[in-house]
Amino acid sequence: MSTSMLSAPFTRSELQIQSIMLTVVLALAPGTAWGVFIFGWPALFIFIVTVASAIAFEAACLMLAGKRVDATLLDGSALLSGWLIALTLPPWAPWWIGVVGAFIGIVVGKQVFGGLGQNLFNPAMLARVALLVSFPVEMTVWANPISPFSSAAPGLLDSIAITFGGLTPADGSTGATMLGWVKTEFSQGRLLDQSLATGDYGFYKSLLGWTGGSLGETSALFYLVGGVWLLKKQIITWQIPFSMLATVALLASVFTLLDGERYPGPLFHLTSGALMLGAFFIATDYVTSPNSPVGQMIFGAGCGLLVYVIRTWGSYPEGVAFAVLLMNSLTPVIDHYVRPRIYGRNRKGKPLELPEGRE
Amino acid sequence: MALFDIHALWDGKLFDVQSLLPGKPFEFKGLIKGNQSKIRGGVHPEPRKEATADRPIDTGFPLPPMLYLALWQHVGKPADPVVKVGDKVLKGQLLAVSQGLVSAPIHAPTSGIVADIMDYPSAHPSALPTPTLLLEPDGEDRWMELPEKIDPFSLSPEEISLRVGAAGVVGLGGAAFPSAVKLNLGRRTKIQTLLINGGECEPYLTCDDRLMRERARVIVDGILIMLHGLGAQKAIVGIEDNKLEAYTTMRMAADELSEGKVEIALVPSFYPMGWDKQLIGYLTGKEVPADGRATDVGVLMHNVGTAYAVQQAIRHGKPLISRIVTVSGGAVGSARNIEAPIGTPLASLLAHCDYRPEDTARYVMGGPMMGESLPHPNVPLVKGTCGILALTQEEVSASNAKSCIRCSRCVTACPVGLQPLEMVARIRAGQLEQSLKFGLKDCISCGSCSYVCPSEIPLVHYFKYANGELLTRDQANHKAEQTKKLAEEKLARLERQKQEAAAAAAARKAAAKKPKITEQAA
Ligand code: SF4
Ligand code: SF4
Secondary structure, three states: OOOHHHOOOOOOOOOOHHHHHHHHHHHHHHHHHHHHHHHOHHHHHHHHHHHHHHHHHHHHHHHHOOOOHHHHHOOOHHHHHHHHHHHHOOOOOOHHHHHHHHHHHHHHOOHHHOOOOOOOOOHHHHHHHHHHHHOOOHHHOEEOOOOOOOOOOOOHHHHHHHHHOOOOOOOOOEEOOHHHHHHHHHHOOOOHHHHHHHOOOOHHHHHHOOOOOOHHHOOHHHHHHHHHHHHHOOOOOOHHHHHHHHHHHHHHHHHHHHOOOOOOOHHHHHHOOOHHHHHHHHOOOOOOOOOOHHHHHHHHHHHHHHHHHHHHHOOOOOOHHHHHHHHHHHHHHHHHHOOOOOOOEOOOOOEOOOOOOOO | OOOOOHHHHOOOHHHHHHHHOOOOOOHHHHHOOOOHHHOOOOEOOOOOOHHHHOOOOEOOOOOOOOEEEEOOOOOOEOOEEOOOOOOEEOEOOEEEEOOOOOEOOEEOOOOEEEEEEEEEEOOOOOOOEEEEEEEEEOOOOOEOOOOOOOOHHHOOHHHHHHHHHHOOOEOOOOOOOEHHHHHHHHHHOOOOEEEEEEOOOOOOOOHHHHHHHHOHHHHHHHHHHHHHHHOOOEEEEEEEOOOHHHHHHHHHHHHHHOOOOEEEEEEOOOEOOOOHHHHHHHHHOOOOOOOOOHHHHOEEEEEHHHHHHHHHHHHHOOOOOEEEEEEEOOOEOOOEEEEEEOOOEHHHHHHHOOEOHHHOOEEEEOOOOOOEEEOOOOOEOOOOOOEEEEEOOOOOOOOOOOOOOOOOHHHHHOOOOOOHHHHHHHHHOOOHHHHHHOOHHHOOOOOHHHHHOOOOOOHHHHHHHHHHHHHHHHHHHHHHHHHHHHHHHHHHHHHHHHHHHHHHHHHHHHHHHHHHHHHHHO
16 A cells, blocks of 8 residues: 555654564574574574575465565565574474474464464464474474584584484483473472582573573573663563563562572573573564553563463473463453553543533 | 653753853753653654754745735634725735634735635645635735734733734644634633743744744743733743754743743653643643643643734734745755745745755645645645645655554554554454544544554554544434434424324314203203
8 A cells, every 4th residue: 555645744764674573683693693503503404494484484375365475575574483483493303393383383373364463372482382282202302502612513414414314313412401400300309409400500501501492592691682682772662571571580589488499599590491582582572462561561471470380380391482372362352451541531531530620 | 662762862962051051050950840751652753954943034035926815724714805806905904804703814914906816726635726815916015004012911811812813813833723712712711821832843844943043032022912811820831952042042031021920941852742732741740631621721822933923913913924934855955944925825935945846756734744745836825834845755755554563663652542553453444433442533643653653554544534434424424313303303293283183173073062062061
């Protein structure tokens, strides 16, 4: 539609969808690079496969729907979705996991709903949960971080075999994530400080991301920095990340004070798993989060609560994906009940009372 | 982030203001006061005021060969001509009288001959012809006899309103609402504070800025006269903090003339700071109820240009026959503010400023955020025109709407607190009534939402369309109801007539029978 210029305003801000998407991608880049750095070639392969299939699926859907392919593809949303899906995958997952993930995210998660802006659920989280439920084995092989300069790092050929050839990684090169480790250890009756010690936990290691996990579950620091940069660029607002992280931190503080033997503290939670990625990049997804600031606070707090509950008492060690999806389903409800107050009206939409003594 | 951008204050302005106010180095913090919390929404469009802000008002605009005075250039009823074609008139002479309670008269901007009264393209997006009086200047520019100068403060408040009304003064900020009607309302409701809008938050426009810089004393005098006419004691002038020179000049004039009655306040610059309700909230902390007026919370707002026109009308007996208008835009070679007679074709103003028609992609009357697009500039200047812009293709960067990504930028930007994305979704789906539930009727068409939308969705366009459509439907419904009512009334009338006829017949019968009965009884 090109009627816009018939009617004011005759000027508009420079910011367009494409630049928003590219800024987000840029903010993700350091964390992603770190993931590839510590997990080696297979991580790069699965990343490329996933992103490329996401773009290919998007193009195919647009073609089938008879929409303009080039213009819509260029908006960068498929690139971003694909990127986020790749970050949720185990770095040494076989190639078809990436393809199936991209299919679920783009086709089922987005295009079936009618394309950009229409989906109810976050495509990347939908893909992750569907994969986790359908392929629990492949989705829980966590490579241990390893310096690419070490001789134990898989070489190019081995890496190709890991991603494309179904090669089972060597013994000892994989392990559990820290969240998973603490959980299984506890179920076997071991106390927190023991399991942290045997799991070789260190706060700075965890912050930097020298730990097993999916590509995006490594470096809390890099995602935090990227997220703060997005805040500064006004691509995202502070409400969701703040309320989500604050809720997790608050709950973790309360429970660790109640029973320090069993519940890890807030710093452990904040630097572990996909929380930083989730708070700044996933939960803040425009399409699937509420549109009023108050609604966003509620949404973020809900995500935080669910993450903590699932991590602590659920059957999965990490809960960001489930938490975000559950809150996504509440977004329409939140949007319905939490609206900004209209000028001159009360929250119910009735005009404000006239001041005393005025007719 | 759409609220008041604190960082903008630090872009060196802190030091500017100190050097502008010698001896008062720490006053700046005290200047920006007000109810930050009352500010809602808003955007920061590129100001683009540099081209005109530092050039003095051009008062040497040559009289055009013909002036086109639209009879309906204010809110209310059109004016009714009291001169005939061929009449010779003097500058300032009454040409058309106001009709009814809300209306405004029209006066001759110069001396000359009434050439015609005909339909001529109007200053409206459609440029549809409306009744217009054509005045051919005789070049002498001879004033009618002006009344002797009087002391405004010796007049009664009612007399002030009468004179303001008789001088044809209307809101010069763009609304063109008859000022006398507003003054009367303010006096009747005993408002406490007169607010003067010197916000001018639209990009490009600088006519109020220039007026304040060059004629501050006249404005302050006009404000004092209005205060007298209102029986109020206090006026606050809100000036955006990007107009520091206007601020200092006004402040000096107010200090000198107003004995503390006129306060000059700096307000943050963003769009739409000049929305009257935004300014009321910021300066007084009050919020106008949705079904009320500003006077309901004890304030009245006028524009600085109106204060100027009021002063001219009362002190000098000069009716409103000219105004200051910003001529700017990328296709204008030598942009500036011009004091031009009402009725001047906008094309002559543009030509006077060396504009390039071939580079003009769009003519805009008013500012780019809320102004109207004109199909061509051959329409006359009206009292409410603040600016005429000739924008180039780059300035109106062509756009194509994409899908809404629900980024909620429009929600944050809306000064009213609406959810433009929800309204537009309903309108696009054809559910116009649904969009009412989201407050469509409260939309002020400020354009902030369209401005920020990264998907370039022309949101305001949809809202205007929906409001128009709903209005038409309401009218159609109303008409249908009226017709139904008339039909029902007719049926009822017929029924009644039938019954009456029957009753009359029965009565006749009964009357005819009566004697019998009497007889029988007897
Ligand atoms: S600004 Fe545009 S894209 Fe963003 S939510 Fe509003 S309508 Fe949708
Ligand atoms: S045009 Fe209407 S909906 Fe859009 S920002 Fe202005 S008031 Fe809000």
